[in-house]
Amino acid sequence: MSADDSENTQQVYARAGFGAAVRRGHRPAVVVVDLTRGFTEPGFDTGADLSYVVADTGALVEAAHAVGAPVVFTAIAYSDAEVDSGAIVWLQKATGMASLREGGDAAALDPRLPRGPRDPLLVKKGASAFAGTHLAAMLSAWQVDTVIVCGATTSGCVRASVVDAVQSGFPVLVPRECVGDRAQAPHDAALFDLQAKYADVVQLTEVLDYLASVETGPAGPATQLAEPALAVAQQAVIR
Amino acid sequence: MSADDSENTQQVYARAGFGAAVRRGHRPAVVVVDLTRGFTEPGFDTGADLSYVVADTGALVEAAHAVGAPVVFTAIAYSDAEVDSGAIVWLQKATGMASLREGGDAAALDPRLPRGPRDPLLVKKGASAFAGTHLAAMLSAWQVDTVIVCGATTSGCVRASVVDAVQSGFPVLVPRECVGDRAQAPHDAALFDLQAKYADVVQLTEVLDYLASVETGPAGPATQLAEPALAVAQQAVIR
Amino acid sequence: MSADDSENTQQVYARAGFGAAVRRGHRPAVVVVDLTRGFTEPGFDTGADLSYVVADTGALVEAAHAVGAPVVFTAIAYSDAEVDSGAIVWLQKATGMASLREGGDAAALDPRLPRGPRDPLLVKKGASAFAGTHLAAMLSAWQVDTVIVCGATTSGCVRASVVDAVQSGFPVLVPRECVGDRAQAPHDAALFDLQAKYADVVQLTEVLDYLASVETGPAGPATQLAEPALAVAQQAVIR
Amino acid sequence: MSADDSENTQQVYARAGFGAAVRRGHRPAVVVVDLTRGFTEPGFDTGADLSYVVADTGALVEAAHAVGAPVVFTAIAYSDAEVDSGAIVWLQKATGMASLREGGDAAALDPRLPRGPRDPLLVKKGASAFAGTHLAAMLSAWQVDTVIVCGATTSGCVRASVVDAVQSGFPVLVPRECVGDRAQAPHDAALFDLQAKYADVVQLTEVLDYLASVETGPAGPATQLAEPALAVAQQAVIR
Numbered sequence: 001m002s003a004d005d006s007e008n009t010q011q012v013y014a015r016a017g018f019g020a021a022v023r024r025g026h027r028p029a030v031v032v033v034d035l036t037r038g039f040t041e042p043g044f045d046t047g048a049d050l051s052y053v054v055a056d057t058g059a060l061v062e063a064a065h066a067v068g069a070p071v072v073f074t075a076i077a078y079s080d081a082e083v084d085s086g087a088i089v090w091l092q093k094a095t096g097m098a099s100l101r102e103g104g105d106a107a108a109l110d111p112r113l114p115r116g117p118r119d120p121l122l123v124k125k126g127a128s129a130f131a132g133t134h135l136a137a138m139l140s141a142w143q144v145d146t147v148i149v150c151g152a153t154t155s156g157c158v159r160a161s162v163v164d165a166v167q168s169g170f171p172v173l174v175p176r177e178c179v180g181d182r183a184q185a186p187h188d189a190a191l192f193d194l195q196a197k198y199a200d201v202v203q204l205t206e207v208l209d210y211l212a213s214v215e216t217g218p219a220g221p222a223t224q225l226a227e228p229a230l231a232v233a234q235q236a237v238i239r
Numbered sequence: 240m241s242a243d244d245s246e247n248t249q250q251v252y253a254r255a256g257f258g259a260a261v262r263r264g265h266r267p268a269v270v271v272v273d274l275t276r277g278f279t280e281p282g283f284d285t286g287a288d289l290s291y292v293v294a295d296t297g298a299l300v301e302a303a304h305a306v307g308a309p310v311v312f313t314a315i316a317y318s319d320a321e322v323d324s325g326a327i328v329w330l331q332k333a334t335g336m337a338s339l340r341e342g343g344d345a346a347a348l349d350p351r352l353p354r355g356p357r358d359p360l361l362v363k364k365g366a367s368a369f370a371g372t373h374l375a376a377m378l379s380a381w382q383v384d385t386v387i388v389c390g391a392t393t394s395g396c397v398r399a400s401v402v403d404a405v406q407s408g409f410p411v412l413v414p415r416e417c418v419g420d421r422a423q424a425p426h427d428a429a430l431f432d433l434q435a436k437y438a439d440v441v442q443l444t445e446v447l448d449y450l451a452s453v454e455t456g457p458a459g460p461a462t463q464l465a466e467p468a469l470a471v472a473q474q475a476v477i478r
Numbered sequence: 479m480s481a482d483d484s485e486n487t488q489q490v491y492a493r494a495g496f497g498a499a500v501r502r503g504h505r506p507a508v509v510v511v512d513l514t515r516g517f518t519e520p521g522f523d524t525g526a527d528l529s530y531v532v533a534d535t536g537a538l539v540e541a542a543h544a545v546g547a548p549v550v551f552t553a554i555a556y557s558d559a560e561v562d563s564g565a566i567v568w569l570q571k572a573t574g575m576a577s578l579r580e581g582g583d584a585a586a587l588d589p590r591l592p593r594g595p596r597d598p599l600l601v602k603k604g605a606s607a608f609a610g611t612h613l614a615a616m617l618s619a620w621q622v623d624t625v626i627v628c629g630a631t632t633s634g635c636v637r638a639s640v641v642d643a644v645q646s647g648f649p650v651l652v653p654r655e656c657v658g659d660r661a662q663a664p665h666d667a668a669l670f671d672l673q674a675k676y677a678d679v680v681q682l683t684e685v686l687d688y689l690a691s692v693e694t695g696p697a698g699p700a701t702q703l704a705e706p707a708l709a710v711a712q713q714a715v716i717r
Numbered sequence: 718m719s720a721d722d723s724e725n726t727q728q729v730y731a732r733a734g735f736g737a738a739v740r741r742g743h744r745p746a747v748v749v750v751d752l753t754r755g756f757t758e759p760g761f762d763t764g765a766d767l768s769y770v771v772a773d774t775g776a777l778v779e780a781a782h783a784v785g786a787p788v789v790f791t792a793i794a795y796s797d798a799e800v801d802s803g804a805i806v807w808l809q810k811a812t813g814m815a816s817l818r819e820g821g822d823a824a825a826l827d828p829r830l831p832r833g834p835r836d837p838l839l840v841k842k843g844a845s846a847f848a849g850t851h852l853a854a855m856l857s858a859w860q861v862d863t864v865i866v867c868g869a870t871t872s873g874c875v876r877a878s879v880v881d882a883v884q885s886g887f888p889v890l891v892p893r894e895c896v897g898d899r900a901q902a903p904h905d906a907a908l909f910d911l912q913a914k915y916a917d918v919v920q921l922t923e924v925l926d927y928l929a930s931v932e933t934g935p936a937g938p939a940t941q942l943a944e945p946a947l948a949v950a951q952q953a954v955i956r
Contacts (some may be wrong), residue, residue, distance in 0.1 A: 009900040016763045016899065017813020022806070023709040025382065046733045070563060085548060085596040089739070090883050094914055096734020118563040125612045127914075128882035132612030134603045136375060138565040140408025143264065145382045155910055163877050166807050167843035169379025182733065183726040189906030194874055197811055197844075245567050248661040253661065256523045256574020261567070285494045309802060324787060324835040326855040327646050328500070335495020357802040364851045365645035365676075373842045375806040396669050402783030405568050406604035422487040422492065428667030431709055432633055436572055436605075503860065614853060618886025621742065621859045647857025 012027055021172035022189050025145030026214055029070040032057055033129050033161050035113060035152030036075045038099065038106030040152065046106065047094045050152055053180035054112050056151040056204055060178055061114050070142045071119040073160075074129045074151075077101045077107035112230040117145060127157045139170060149199070150178035153213035155186035161197050172199035175207040196203045251308035257435040260411035263454055268309040271296055272368050272390030272400050274352060274354045275314045277338065278346030279391065285335045285345065289391055291352050291368040295443055296389045299417055300353050302450045309381045313368045313390075313400075316346035327364055366396045368390035369403035378409060385410050387446060388438070389417035396453030401438050411438035414446040496674040500649035503623030504692055505546040509640050510535055511607050511629030513591060514553045516577065516584030518630065524574045524584065528630055530657035532590050538656055539592050541689045549597040550637075552607045552629070554578045555585035567604055605635045605690045608642035616646060624649050626685060627677070628656035632662035640677050648676035653685040653695045669711055735913040736943060738863035742862030743931055746787040749774055750846050750878050751869030752830060753792045755816065755823030757869065763813045763823065767869055770897035773830050773921055774867045777895055778831050780928045787859045788836040791846045791868075791878075793817045794824035805842055844874045847881035856887060863888050866916070867895035872903035879916050889916035892924040 009208045013019060035057060040050040064071050070166055079102050081090055091098045100107045102123075109115060129135050139147065145172040149162050158179050165172045181187035195201040252258060272294060274422055277288040303310050318341050330337045339346045341362075348354060361372045367376050368388075369472050378386065386409040388401050404411045413433055420426035434440040479554045491497060513535060518528040542549050557580050560566055569576045578585045582599075587593060600611045607613050617625065623650040627640050636657050652672055659665035673679040732738060752774060757767040781788050796819050799805055808815050817824045819840075826832060839850045846852050856864065865888040868880050875896050882889045891911055898904035912918040 006902070009902060012765075012899045015813075017816075018559045018811055020670070020810055038641075048729075051945050070565075079598060081596050082616075085598065085620070087598055087619050087886055088914075089619045089886050092739045092888060093735045093737055093883070094733075094735055095917065097733075099734075117561050120557060120563065120565055125615070125743060125833045127880055128884060131884040132610070132880070134406075134565075134610030135407060136379070137408035137567070137603070137610060138560075139386075140375070140379055141565050141567045142408075142563070143382070143384045147381075155916055161881050163844055163880075164848070166849040167373075167811070169381075169806050169843060171377035171806055171809060177704060182729045184335060185723070186906065186910055189903065189910075193903055193906075197873055198807075199810070232564045245663070248663060251526075251629045256490070256577075257572055259573045261570045285901070287490075307544075309804075318837060320835050320837045321855075324837065325838055326787075326851075326858050328647050328854070328858045329676075330645070330650060331500045332498055332677065333494075333496055334498045335493075338495075342514060346555055350539040357798050359796060359798045359802065359804055365639055367645060370642070371849070371851030371854060373804075374574075376806070376842070376849060377799075380804050380806045381802070395604070395675060399619055399641050400899070402605055402641075405571070406609040408567050410567055410570060421490045424487060425667065427669055428671075429665065432664055432667075436634055437568075438571065612884075614857070615884060615886035618853070619856055620886075621860070621862045623857075645851075645854060647854035647859075653788075 009234050013043055013074045013196050022200050023146070024111055024158050024210055025142050025171065026070070026145040027142070027213060028148055028211065029072065029139055029144040030064045030144060030148045031129055031135070031148065031165070032061065032071065032073045032113070033076055033149060033163065034157045035151050036100070036106065037110055040110045040230050044099070044106050046099060048180070048182045049145060051176060053152065054110050056175070056177040058112060060148070060175060060204065060207065061152060063208050065114070065116050067211055067214060069211060069214070070144065071116065072122060072135065072138065073109055073113070073115060073119060075107050075109060076124045076125070077102045077123050078125065082125070090126055127160035128164040129157070129161040131160070131204040136168040144170065146173065148173045148175065149173065152180050154179045154181040155190040159190045159194060162194055166198050172201045173202045173207055175204040176201055177204040252435050261439050263412070263449055264410065265449065266308070266381070266383050266452060267385040268311065268378055268383040269300060269303045269380060269387045269389065270368055270374070270400065270404070271300065271310065271312045271352070273313055273315055273338070273396045274349045274387060274390050276347050276349055278350045283338070283345050285338060287419070287421045291417040293349050294432070295352050295414070295416040297351060299387070299389060299414060299443065299446065302354070302447050304355050304443055306453060307451055308450060309383065309421065310355065311355055311361060311374065311377065312348055312352070312358060313361045313363050314346050314348060315364070316341045316362050317364065321364070329365055331380045338453065340441055366399035367403040368396070368400040369407055375407040378407070380441070383409065385412065387412045387414065389414065390420050391441060392420045393420040396428040398429045398433060403431055407439050412446055413440045414443040416443040489672050490632060501624070502676050502688055503649065505543070505547070505622050506624040506626055506689065506692060507550065507617055507620060507622040508618065508628065509541065509607055509613070509639065509643070510549065510551045510591070511627065512554055512635045513588045513629050514578070515586050515588055516681060518588045518642065519679065522577070522584050524577060524668045524670045526658070526660045528658040529628065532588050533667065534592060534653070534655040536592050536625070538628060538653060538682065541686050543592070544592050545689055545692060547692070549557070549594065550600060550613065550621065551587055551591070551593055551597060552602050553585050553587060554603070555580045555601050556603065568604055580702060605638035606642040606648055609638070609641040614646040619662055622648065626651045626653065628653065630658050631655045632659040633668040635670060636693055637668045640672055646678050652677045652679045653682040654679055655682040657684070662673070696711045718793055721751040730913050736862070739861070739917050741927055742888065743933060744786070744859070744861050745863040745865055745928065746789065746856055746859060746861040747778060747781045747865045747867065748846055748852070748878065748882070749778065749788065749830070750866060751791055751793055752827045752868050752872045753817070753823065754825050757827045761823050763771040763816060765897070765899045768946035770869065770895060771827050773894040775829060775831050777865070777867060777892060780925050782831070782833050784928055784931060786831065786928060786931070787861065787912070789839060789855065790826055790830070790832055790836060791839045791841050791851065792824050792826060793842070794819045794840050795842065799842070807843055823844065827933070844877040847885060853885040861887065864891065865890045865892065867892065869897050870920045871896045871898040874906040876907045876911060878912055883915050890924055891916045891918045892921040893918055894921040910945065
């Protein structure tokens with residue numbers, strides 16, 4: 001967008017009330033979107049060299065592990081049955097995604113990422129990490145109140161995941177070094193929209209400082225009521 | 240179920256690992272399902288006299304207000320357009336639900352309930368309070384970690400809401416005095432299943448003690464990063 | 479429920495407008511819920527001998543294959559990371575479900591079922607086949623208008639799946655021979671509720687006749703617009 | 718994006734398999750996103766003059782009515798309780814959206830639109846028309862197989878709705894004359910991404926021709942099984 005355009009857009013967006021900062025909570029989680037070989041390696045038709053994104057995301061994941069913040073990885077992977085039966089409408093438009101098959105190299109997590117033993121790997125079928133997955137339920141189970149989104153591609157699955165995170169009730173941070181795309185213009189446009197309307201697009205160093213400042217770990221001891229017996233439930237009355 | 244049946248079922252369920260107590264967290268919310276006049280007053284075809292349920296739920300709602308725990312009410316209500324266009328498949332089976340119209344008496348919240356100014360009222364179209372609503376997102380926004388479900392009917396919308404609450408990542412308590420139904424057997428069967436598989440079915444007094452024990456109120460002050468500027472986002476690069 | 483109870487319940491439910499028959503459409507699909515070894519074999523703590531259910535469901539699946547109607551299988555399976563990280567709240571209550579691990583025997587589809595090469599197998603984490611899965615999206619992709627639900631257990635995952643199917647916009651048939659449970663009373667109560675409020679609970683022979691009466695197969699040739707070029711999109715203007 | 722950039726992006730996207738045409742089905746529906754006064758009138762801080770979008774969308778809606786294709790309108794509207802209780806995380810970022818209140822002028826449908834008596838109006842809380850609404854269920858209830866998305870803003874709610882429509886199993890068409898935004902660059906970038914990855918972005922005339930070519934109307938007569946009696950369900954046995 002030209003400088004004039006940009007200036008006018010900023011005025012229009014300021015008037016419309018966009019771009020405020022979101023709440024940082026006490027229990028962040030990191031969601032790493034689709035940093036699988038089919039996206040991070042240029043040898044795959046659907047990929048690009050995202051080595052820098054992988055490296056910076058790896059540093060972020062290790063920082064999360066250090067403070068006990070939950071980390072989730074996602075991967076797109078389709079079964080032959082899903083593809084052959086026409087179960088996935090997205091593949092009509094994004095035909096190349098059909099190369100991401102369960103058990104195949106393109107669907108494998110980039111081996112440079114430091115996935116921990118307690119980091120779930122969610123298989124997804126659409127752009128958003130939340131669409132048709134139990135990601136929102138997992139975040140609630142962990143009592144998460146802030147979501148940090150990394151991965152690829154900025155204009156595709158990252159963006160869709162950020163929008164869904166907000167719609168699922170979670171403030172979102174996007175560390176700019178930890179997201180990447182195949183092409184510059186869509187990447188830039190996506191970060192502009194995300195920062196204006198959905199998330200705080202920030203430097204990785206700020207997110208690392210934030211992670212270091214929170215005490216997460218397992219949820220503290222919760223109040224326990226006397227354990228209700230099955231027998232009690234059987235005496236239920238209508239009132 | 241006969242005594243013999245019941246004993247055998249208990250053994251089978253114990254072996255299958257059902258009926259354990261769920262975690263009580265630090266930020267409970269109360270969800271009051273469908274205590275609208277069409278369900279709580281016997282003068283409506285879809286209703287029964289649920290005065291006792293309304294009274295006990297009212298006490299629970301006031302206890303939640305006292306500690307600042309969020310409260311949400313739900314109501315089933317259809318527009319003429321929804322009914323006339325065939326948009327709601329459930330009405331094929333449960334034809335009587337079509338009498339619950341937007342703006343009508345049957346869809347109005349029971350006036351005996353002490354709804355507060357910050358208690359949202361969600362309009363829903365199906366049995367579950369979570370189906371086609373933003374309830375899960377609201378609970379996450381409030382950083383809720385425990386859901387207390389009340390309302391009507393036990394075997395219908397309450398049960399469906401409890402199952403969805405668990406599936407959305409929230410441990411659930413059901414105070415038995417605060418749920419009611421049109422008929423005894425479905426009510427009893429629902430409470431049996433809920434206690435075995437999905438929630439802790441407990442006495443209202445236990446839930447009141449639990450509410451009194453938590454400090455909720457607004458979430459504490461959260462860490463704020465330096466506010467990112469729109470200008471920064473516009474300098475985004477692919478990395 | 480006693481005879482008196484039952485008679486009164488029928489009157490109350492008739493007045494409330496329950497129990498009507500649902501629409502049978504032109505493109506049915508079969509959803510087979512959780513007929514994995516952990517549920518169908520009595521050697522597993524979570525299982526019972528559901529050989530008859532497996533056999534009758536197998537006949538139904540073959541009938542669906544014969545007319546080209548889509549078939550989906552579901553299985554509950556958890557990763558170690560999900561269990562160890564506390565990602566699944568349901569496991570607090572239904573502790574035995576944690577024995578259903580990815581790649582384990584309990585999570586394997588019952589080998590007596592005639593799964594076809596185009597029948598997707600969905601892994602789920604909750605009771606409902608729709609919760610946290612892309613089942614609804616697949617049914618829409620296939621232009622399905624009627625869902626036939628089979629499997630186990632009647633009072634648990636079958637019931638939750640039926641409720642969600644209706645809430646997702648699909649009329650539901652439940653062939654009674656094709657659902658089973660660990661215990662009689664919850665099974666009976668679930669079928670009663672399902673038939674009254676959510677689905678048509680029918681004989682398997684009726685469902686087989688219905689399947690034979692529909693012409694499904696792949697969707698007919700659809701109208702194609704001139705293929706829009708990327709170049710056109712790039713000329714987009716605000717209007 | 719510069720000419721060079723654009724050319725390179727096209728090559729990269731072609732290799733990745735984007736931009737194919739989607740299936741046009743036999744039962745389209747029109748979803749009109751957020752053409753409320755707060756978006757279509759420049760007098761509101763959140764608005765712009767979208768008179769042309771309103772006019773062209775009106776023509777499309779009338780064409781849909783003429784062939785009996787379903788039409789749905791959406792509006793963003795918040796209750797005071799939702800805003801005051803902090804139930805909507807999106808309002809932290811997009812603070813201006815809080816001006817869209819239930820019953821207020823900004824949340825009212827643009828009166829120039831020809832809404833019909835059977836066109837539901839969905840109130841939504843997030844960007845996507847599918848998030849926290851029963852839109853997907855309604856589309857399935859109507860046996861819809863193709864979704865035409867119109868409205869505002871292209872880079873915000875329209876885009877999010879298109880992505881969710883695809884993820885919900887529906888091929889999507891976007892008539893370019895029927896979508897609009899506050900600013901040129903985000904509008905252009907959104908249409909580029911949508912055409913490449915999610916939908917066919919086409920001329921309105923093509924969509925009008927398509928609508929005229931389909932026979933929709935109410936679903937044809939469906940097969941009816943013998944109506945199952947409640948009494949049968951009560952005889953349910955485990956097998």
